[in-house]
Amino acid sequence: MTARGAGAAIEAEGLSRHFGAVKALDDVSFDVRPGELFGFIGPDGAGKTTLFRILTTLQRPDAGSARVLGLDVVKDFWAIRTRVGYMPGRFSLYADLSVEENLRFFASVFGTTLEQGAKLIAPIYEQIAPFKDRRAGALSGGMKQKLALCCALVHTPELLLLDEPTTGVDAVSRREFWDLLEKLRASGLTIVASTPYMDEASRCERVALIQRGKILEIADPRRIGERFDRPLIAVRARERMRLLEALRAHPGAGSVFPFGDVVHYTDARPGGDARAIADAVRQDLAARGIADAEVEIVSPGIEDVFMALMQRRGAEAA
Amino acid sequence: MSTPATRPKRPPSTLGAFVTKEMHHILRDRQTLAILLLMPLVQVLLFGYALRTDIRDLRVAVVDPTPDVATLRLRSRLAATSRFRLLKVSTTTNVLPELFQRRTADVALVLPTSFAERMGRGDTAQVLLITDASDPNTGTTMQVYVRSVLADFERDFGGARPRAGAIFIAVASRMRFNPTLESANLFVPGLIALVLTLVSALMTAISLSREKELGTLEVLLVSPLRPWQIIVGKVVPYLVLGFAITCLVLTAARVVFSVPMRGSVTLLLAESVLFTIVSLSLGVLVAARTSSQRAAMLGALVGTMMPTALLSGMIFPITSMPGWLQPVTRVVPARWFIVIARGIMLKGIGLEYLWRETAVLAGMALLLLVAATRSFHAHLD
Numbered sequence: 018m019t020a021r022g023a024g025a026a027i028e029a030e031g032l033s034r035h036f037g038a039v040k041a042l043d044d045v046s047f048d049v050r051p052g053e054l055f056g057f058i059g060p061d062g063a064g065k066t067t068l069f070r071i072l073t074t075l076q077r078p079d080a081g082s083a084r085v086l087g088l089d090v091v092k093d094f095w096a097i098r099t100r101v102g103y104m105p106g107r108f109s110l111y112a113d114l115s116v117e118e119n120l121r122f123f124a125s126v127f128g129t130t131l132e133q134g135a136k137l138i139a140p141i142y143e144q145i146a147p148f149k150d151r152r153a154g155a156l157s158g159g160m161k162q163k164l165a166l167c168c169a170l171v172h173t174p175e176l177l178l179l180d181e182p183t184t185g186v187d188a189v190s191r192r193e194f195w196d197l198l199e200k201l202r203a204s205g206l207t208i209v210a211s212t213p214y215m216d217e218a219s220r221c222e223r224v225a226l227i228q229r230g231k232i233l234e235i236a237d238p239r240r241i242g243e244r245f246d247r248p249l250i251a252v253r254a255r256e257r258m259r260l261l262e263a264l265r266a267h268p269g270a271g272s273v274f275p276f277g278d279v280v281h282y283t284d285a286r287p288g289g290d291a292r293a294i295a296d297a298v299r300q301d302l303a304a305r306g307i308a309d310a311e312v313e314i315v316s317p318g319i320e321d322v323f324m325a326l327m328q329r330r331g332a333e334a335a
Numbered sequence: 336m337s338t339p340a341t342r343p344k345r346p347p348s349t350l351g352a353f354v355t356k357e358m359h360h361i362l363r364d365r366q367t368l369a370i371l372l373l374m375p376l377v378q379v380l381l382f383g384y385a386l387r388t389d390i391r392d393l394r395v396a397v398v399d400p401t402p403d404v405a406t407l408r409l410r411s412r413l414a415a416t417s418r419f420r421l422l423k424v425s426t427t428t429n430v431l432p433e434l435f436q437r438r439t440a441d442v443a444l445v446l447p448t449s450f451a452e453r454m455g456r457g458d459t460a461q462v463l464l465i466t467d468a469s470d471p472n473t474g475t476t477m478q479v480y481v482r483s484v485l486a487d488f489e490r491d492f493g494g495a496r497p498r499a500g501a502i503f504i505a506v507a508s509r510m511r512f513n514p515t516l517e518s519a520n521l522f523v524p525g526l527i528a529l530v531l532t533l534v535s536a537l538m539t540a541i542s543l544s545r546e547k548e549l550g551t552l553e554v555l556l557v558s559p560l561r562p563w564q565i566i567v568g569k570v571v572p573y574l575v576l577g578f579a580i581t582c583l584v585l586t587a588a589r590v591v592f593s594v595p596m597r598g599s600v601t602l603l604l605a606e607s608v609l610f611t612i613v614s615l616s617l618g619v620l621v622a623a624r625t626s627s628q629r630a631a632m633l634g635a636l637v638g639t640m641m642p643t644a645l646l647s648g649m650i651f652p653i654t655s656m657p658g659w660l661q662p663v664t665r666v667v668p669a670r671w672f673i674v675i676a677r678g679i680m681l682k683g684i685g686l687e688y689l690w691r692e693t694a695v696l697a698g699m700a701l702l703l704l705v706a707a708t709r710s711f712h713a714h715l716d
Binding site for chain 1: 348349351352353355356359360363364549550551552553554555556557558559560713714715716
């Protein structure tokens with residue numbers, strides 16, 4: 018259990034929520050500090066969206082409690098709604114309204130004006146301002162995403178909740194978007210975002226790994242690799258399918274999973290000498306007829322930790 | 336500060352902005368708007384010109400085995416009326432089955448042999464009247480027309496001997512309020528109900544479920560907007576649109592078919608607004624219970640359009656429905672509205688006779704409005 022600071026932006030305690038027989042959230046506890054950029058990372062169906070809907074007061078938990086900006090998500094939901102900015106998974110814009118009309122509409126919904134919200138959104142809005150008379154439906158994915166962000170910020174919220182904000186956006190726009198989030202965080206805004214992408218999670222100050230409704234780990238993404246207790250080997254070969262099969266057949270193989278254009282391999286036994294393992298793998302692959310294998314020792318990233326944690330969970334559940 | 340009562344006051348512009356936004360949706364969807372405005376006009380013309388239940392140009396076949404003075408007179412009498420067209424005169428009934436099967440004849444009149452002689456003697460002359468009753472309503476109407484011609488004929492030529500019982504039917508009937516049975520007069524009130532149902536129930540259901548589908552509703556729910564504000568913002572533009580279309584239909588009916596307006600236009604428009612509110616609430620209810628535009632459209636069609644078209648008395652008279660079905664029509668709002676609209680337009684009566692129907696509509700409006708607002712939660716679940 019984490020120590021709770023009096024001024025925590027979010028405090029969640031034992032949150033559970035099920036839909037029929039499916040447990041979307043199972044006893045989730047965490048807290049977010051004011052001014053923090055906090056990430057949730059996990060596969061589809063891990064419970065991220067349900068968690069965000071509880072934090073934005075759209076859905077209520079079956080058990081447990083959560084306080085957002087010091088307010089209870091069940092009792093004080095009207096007060097929370099004026100002070101939180103939310104961007105749901107699918108960008109919710111009106112395609113037949115222009116950029117500016119969308120912004121003005123969402124401003125008025127929150128009882129404010131575009132002019133009053135201008136200060137916070139200025140750095141983002143200046144990028145889409147040239148298209149302010151264009152219909153939102155005619156914008157590119159990245160532009161739509163920036164407009165959605167502006168709409169979520171136009172009422173100057175104290176907390177920004179983003180549920181998979183970069184889904185369906187190209188890699189360049191994704192990077193730009195996270196640059197914007199870091200800028201916003203630097204101005205003092207508390208941001209909680211979920212993502213299925215590991216590279217985005219590593220830009221958070223802290224990230225919670227979530228799977229099947231449970232938080233597996235909350236850690237600093239830059240130091241998460243330290244929790245990896247065995248050497249990690251990256252192998253590259255032209256025929257990836259054969260490489261995967263060969264590595265899985267290697268005696269003592271722990272986890273083998275594709276990672277970009279390489280395959281990450283760990284031994285089943287903890288500890289062990291990295292160099293010795295790498296040599297054994299190289300010889301074994303050569304014996305199995307994969308001559309072009311490049312084997313190197315790498316430091317584990319967040320994905321590796323995640324995969325390891327998921328695998329351990331799966332083993333415990335079995 | 337947690338209770339809704341102490342929440343910060345919303346600036347008055349919120350609702351206005353919502354209505355403006357909704358108007359943008361309506362005005363920018365040119366295709367739907369064109370359909371919404373043109374369809375009522377097309378329907379007025381269709382109902383007025385094509386789907387008539389008053390019958391003109393009846394094709395009559397006469398079987399006259401022994402033509403004589405009397406039968407010739409009767410034939411020319413038939414041919415002289417604007418309603419009949421003498422199609423064929425034959426001496427045998429053999430031709431009749433084919434005429435009816437091919438739908439070339441609507442009515443056949445089979446005269447007895449030596450008609451003039453029998454009439455002269457004052458004997459009973461049996462006349463057989465055959466009508467194509469594949470549409471029973473039309474069949475009945477056609478019989479009435481022919482009988483009236485026969486009655487006239489009898490009065491003129493057999494009047495001296497009233498006991499001459501051959502053609503003795505003297506039907507005394509009067510069609511009140513719509514003496515010429517103009518179908519446009521009957522259809523226009525129903526048409527207003529149908530169009531209002533379409534615009535308010537169907538369009539509201541579609542537009543609300545579209546926001547659900549697109550996810551914009553999620554954002555609106557997270558905002559401090561109250562559910563009733565979202566509903567009012569959604570509903571007001573369609574109320575205006577419905578009002579405009581009602582005026583359009585009334586004007587078209589008046590200009591093209593001279594449909595009478597014997598009562599108060601103001602009262603009729605006020606009742607239309609009441610009926611629109613009922614339909615709008617139904618639309619919101621449908622949208623609240625469906626998750627996709629397609630489902631909402633089907634729900635609105637089956638739940639509101641079909642009852643309005645079939646069970647309101649607009650096309651099929653309620654009195655000719657089976658006994659168990661008649662009470663069911665009482666829950667169809669259009670049934671009450673059509674009684675009101677016909678009363679105002681054709682009979683020129685006011686609230687003193689229509690307060691009961693108005694009260695039913697008002698009750699429905701209140702009930703459904705509450706139900707619609709309730710169905711719309713501040714939470715997603």
